Amino acid sequence: MAGAPAQGGEGGLPRAAGLPVCYASRLGKPRTIGGPPVAMTLTEKILAAHAGRSQVRPKEMISVRVDQSFTDDLGGPITFHVLESHKVEKVFDPERFFVSAMVNTPSKDISAANTVMKMRGFCRRMGIERFFEGGNAGIHNALAIEQGLVLPGEILVGGNSHACTGGGVGAFATGMGSTDIAAILITGRTWLRVPETIRYVYNGELPRWVTGKDLILATIGKFGVDGAQGKAMEFAGEAISALPVEERFALPNMAVEAGATNGIIEPDEKTLAYVGPRARRPFTPVYGDPGAGYAAAHEVDVSRLEPMVAFPHLPSNTRPLSEVREVRVDQVYIGSCTNGWIADMRAAARILKGRKVAEGVRLIVIPSTTGVYRQCLREGIAETVLDAGGIFSTPTCGPCIGAHMGVLGDGMRSVSTSNRNFVGRQGSTRAEVYLVNPHIAAATAVLGRIGSPDEL
Amino acid sequence: MAGVLEGSAWTLGDHVDTDVIIPARHLLTFDPEKLAPHCFEGVDPTLASQIRPGDIVVAGHNFGCGSSREHAPIAIQALGVSCVIARSFGQIFYRNAFNLGLPLLEADLPPGAVRAGDRLSVDLATGRIENRTTGAAFDAAPIPDFMRELIAAGGLIPFVLGRRA
Numbered sequence: 001m002a003g004a005p006a007q008g009g010e011g012g013l014p015r016a017a018g019l020p021v022c023y024a025s026r027l028g029k030p031r032t033i034g035g036p037p038v039a040m041t042l043t044e045k046i047l048a049a050h051a052g053r054s055q056v057r058p059k060e061m062i063s064v065r066v067d068q069s070f071t072d073d074l075g076g077p078i079t080f081h082v083l084e085s086h087k088v089e090k091v092f093d094p095e096r097f098f099v100s101a102m103v104n105t106p107s108k109d110i111s112a113a114n115t116v117m118k119m120r121g122f123c124r125r126m127g128i129e130r131f132f133e134g135g136n137a138g139i140h141n142a143l144a145i146e147q148g149l150v151l152p153g154e155i156l157v158g159g160n161s162h163a164c165t166g167g168g169v170g171a172f173a174t175g176m177g178s179t180d181i182a183a184i185l186i187t188g189r190t191w192l193r194v195p196e197t198i199r200y201v202y203n204g205e206l207p208r209w210v211t212g213k214d215l216i217l218a219t220i221g222k223f224g225v226d227g228a229q230g231k232a233m234e235f236a237g238e239a240i241s242a243l244p245v246e247e248r249f250a251l252p253n254m255a256v257e258a259g260a261t262n263g264i265i266e267p268d269e270k271t272l273a274y275v276g277p278r279a280r281r282p283f284t285p286v287y288g289d290p291g292a293g294y295a296a297a298h299e300v301d302v303s304r305l306e307p308m309v310a311f312p313h314l315p316s317n318t319r320p321l322s323e324v325r326e327v328r329v330d331q332v333y334i335g336s337c338t339n340g341w342i343a344d345m346r347a348a349a350r351i352l353k354g355r356k357v358a359e360g361v362r363l364i365v366i367p368s369t370t371g372v373y374r375q376c377l378r379e380g381i382a383e384t385v386l387d388a389g390g391i392f393s394t395p396t397c398g399p400c401i402g403a404h405m406g407v408l409g410d411g412m413r414s415v416s417t418s419n420r421n422f423v424g425r426q427g428s429t430r431a432e433v434y435l436v437n438p439h440i441a442a443a444t445a446v447l448g449r450i451g452s453p454d455e456l
Numbered sequence: 457m458a459g460v461l462e463g464s465a466w467t468l469g470d471h472v473d474t475d476v477i478i479p480a481r482h483l484l485t486f487d488p489e490k491l492a493p494h495c496f497e498g499v500d501p502t503l504a505s506q507i508r509p510g511d512i513v514v515a516g517h518n519f520g521c522g523s524s525r526e527h528a529p530i531a532i533q534a535l536g537v538s539c540v541i542a543r544s545f546g547q548i549f550y551r552n553a554f555n556l557g558l559p560l561l562e563a564d565l566p567p568g569a570v571r572a573g574d575r576l577s578v579d580l581a582t583g584r585i586e587n588r589t590t591g592a593a594f595d596a597a598p599i600p601d602f603m604r605e606l607i608a609a610g611g612l613i614p615f616v617l618g619r620r621a
């Protein structure tokens with residue numbers, strides 16, 4: 001595990017196994033608070049800094065300053081209603097908040113349109129200027145990163161469970177409900193229970209067609225949908241370092257699918273090169289202390305992994321692709337805040353190029369933001385999808401959550417690059433959703449059944 | 457939320473996620489009256505019409521996992537469910553429920569301890585759960601102090617507004 005910091009204690013033993021050990025932090029000397037300095041994980045260090053403390057301990061309740069927050073057209077109306085009914089006339093800092101109408105966008109019906117109108121009115125009154133809808137639409141979890149509104153060392157609390165995606169740039173990022181977001185809008189702070197950190201170390205070289213998405217699917221498959229309940233999942237190791245930055249985002253994105261509070265990846269040079277030009281404010285990357293205590297540490301040899309398929313109806317219901325027998329599909333959806341990045345669009349286009357979608361399969365490709373959408377147009381990706389017989393849409397959550405655009409009917413089967421395959425997630429409670437990476441999704445669209453690009 | 461609750465039990469399994477509690481197609485509103493009839497639709501579409509005010513939902517691990525939608529605890533509350541007992545809860549759901557004043561109890565009930573239709577009494581202050589039908593009693597983990605403070609203040613928003621003033 002070249003270059004990675006030492007794990008908690010010997011072999012990642014929890015801190016409770018011995019007295020805290022004093023190590024020099026990478027950013028200088030650890031600070032003391034009366035006793036000996038205690039090594040902290042990346043997550044703990046960010047939380048301590050935002051609590052105005054030199055140290056926090058797992059399971060403590062703390063109050064932290066929030067650097068950035070956001071909401072959308074599902075949670076937003078409740079947040080704004082809560083504020084209005086309590087006669088809140090001013091938000092803490094309108095610069096630190098943004099809104100994206102993304103689920104039912106472009107407004108699928110009158111009610112969705114009314115929601116957007118109301119949210120715009122609220123934002124205007126409160127001086128919130130960042131509003132994404134229409135010609136700048138995008139999924140907030142992706143926008144936060146793309147727009148440089150979540151930065152290494154920061155705290156992002158979004159009104160969406162997949163706000164944890166932001167951990168991919170080395171931030172503490174977590175999702176909360178509408179009332180919690182309302183409280184953040186009032187005070188600029190929130191309360192948290194400091195999560196213990198579980199460290200997942202991925203070693204070895206990734207085989208062909210295996211991506212960041214497969215690492216997280218395999219991890220959830222192994223540890224279950226509550227395998228990291230209330231914990232921080234820290235992803236590390238040479239396989240993570242080797243991944244392009246955008247391919248890493250699938251890991252923290254799906255941390256919530258393991259029940260985690262947050263997922264986080266220590267920022268490296270690639271991260272800083274990615275984030276630097278986008279950043280809307282100065283930031284200081286934070287790194288975990290060597291010798292920090294972990295609740296557990298797990299190592300995964302990725303060189304033996306295959307592309308993973310999560311069968312209905314839980315993300316943990318995974319099987320390696322080679323064990324998947326004939327599964328015919330009606331719809332393939334490539335997009336979402338998990339796999340709607342330009343890297344994912346390119347991966348799909350490479351496979352679709354010069355090929356045709358199988359008879360009877362509806363392929364829907366949706367970039368996660370307008371920025372990605374534009375890039376797809378520039379690179380001819382949109383045309384590749386259309387030539388293959390697919391649909392190429394402007395950004396929306398739409399099919400991911402069965403809201404609109406490609407809602408599944410009774411008995412329909414969808415293969416999806418998104419993150420959840422719960423009963424009824426993409427439409428009918430009698431439909432089925434299988435989760436895969438973009439390579440497998442594109443190959444499946446061509447084959448008409450779940451399969452590998454190697455079969456084309 | 458002080459005092460002792462009494463009601464009939466409804467039993468659900470593990471990992472009851474927010475998509476089955478209230479599917480996205482119903483999220484164009486957050487009106488409790490409109491959400492209630494669709495509550496638990498993904499588990500059993502007839503459940504909402506059978507649950508009576510005061511009833512208690514008893515579930516397995518990870519109840520409320522999945523999305524941050526506050527519509528889930530709103531819908532459960534709108535059915536009149538007085539509290540949810542589960543082995544564990546999805547963390548965002550847990551916060552949302554207390555923020556709205558829907559009490560949750562974490563209890564590692566032995567298998568078969570509560571069957572659908574059993575009469576339960578639940579003391580929120582002590583975490584004591586009594587199955588009036590079978591006569592058995594169990595202890596849930598006490599509700600954390602901070603959650604009690606929230607409830608005492610009348611929910612999260614009054615709590616933070618009070619604090620700021």
Ligand code: SF4
Nearest residue numbers: 162336337397400401
């Ligand atoms: S893409 Fe899907 S998972 Fe991501 S925010 Fe939208 S609905 Fe949620």
